[in-house]
Amino acid sequence: MARVGLYPGTFDPMTNGHLDIIGRAVKLVDKLVIGVAINRDKGPMFSLEERVEMIIRETTPLRALAEIEVRPFESLTIQFARTVGASMVVRGLRAVADFEYEFQMTAMNQQLDRDIETVFLMADPRHQAVASRLVKEIARLNGDIGLFVPAGVAERLMEKVRGG
Numbered sequence: 001m002a003r004v005g006l007y008p009g010t011f012d013p014m015t016n017g018h019l020d021i022i023g024r025a026v027k028l029v030d031k032l033v034i035g036v037a038i039n040r041d042k043g044p045m046f047s048l049e050e051r052v053e054m055i056i057r058e059t060t061p062l063r064a065l066a067e068i069e070v071r072p073f074e075s076l077t078i079q080f081a082r083t084v085g086a087s088m089v090v091r092g093l094r095a096v097a098d099f100e101y102e103f104q105m106t107a108m109n110q111q112l113d114r115d116i117e118t119v120f121l122m123a124d125p126r127h128q129a130v131a132s133r134l135v136k137e138i139a140r141l142n143g144d145i146g147l148f149v150p151a152g153v154a155e156r157l158m159e160k161v162r163g164g
Contacts, residue, residue: 005029005119006086008077010037011051012044013153014058015135017127021092022059024121026066033084034059038074045136045160048072058150077105078112089116094123094131136161 007025011018011034026032036051044051055070062068073080081089089109091102106118123130135148139161145154 002030003028003088004031004033004084004086005088005090006033006035006077006081006084007090008035008037008073008080010039010042010044010132011055012042012046012132013051013135013149013157014054015127015130015132015149015153016147017092017094017123017130019058019150020124020127021090021121022068023062023065025090025119026062026068028090028119029066029088031067031069032090033086034068034070035073035077035080035084036070038072046156050156054153054156057152076112078109078116081116082113087116089118091118091120092123093120094128 005025005028007022009018022032022034034055036048036055038048046054052070052072059068059070071084077089093099093102102118102120109116109118130148135145136157138148139145139157145157149157
């Protein structure tokens with residue numbers, strides 16, 4: 001039986017931190033579903049289609065390690081995990097603040113479905129400060145985002161902030 005993992009997020013935009021977690025998660029599963037959250041409350045800069053397309057493009061080199069599927073979702077993460085047959089939800093942790101939030105989410109998810117485990121991967125130290133929100137702010141202020149996002153994402157993000 002194939003081990004399926006779910007890595008959910010908004011990915012607005014995808015960062016090198018996200019890519020690092022994906023690269024490590026594919027070593028733990030036979031199939032990784034990257035769930036792109038439809039979160040209208042966050043008001044994403046990139047459309048759902050753009051976010052999915054960027055993730056597909058940036059994860060292409062990792063497809064030799066495990067099957068990768070990118071799917072949008074608009075439900076509880078645990079419900080989506082059931083839908084895709086995931087036995088684990090993969091989450092990245094950058095700092096203590098992430099842990100507190102994720103700890104609460106994990107406790108709630110365990111109440112909803114005890115058969116789905118949450119697996120935490122610590123962020124690589126080079127990516128601990130990277131957050132999509134901060135990357136967008138740096139881009140808006142015409143800063144160099146090359147250390148924080150893949151080159152293709154940086155190009156798309158700079159086009160967005162310049163009104164292209």
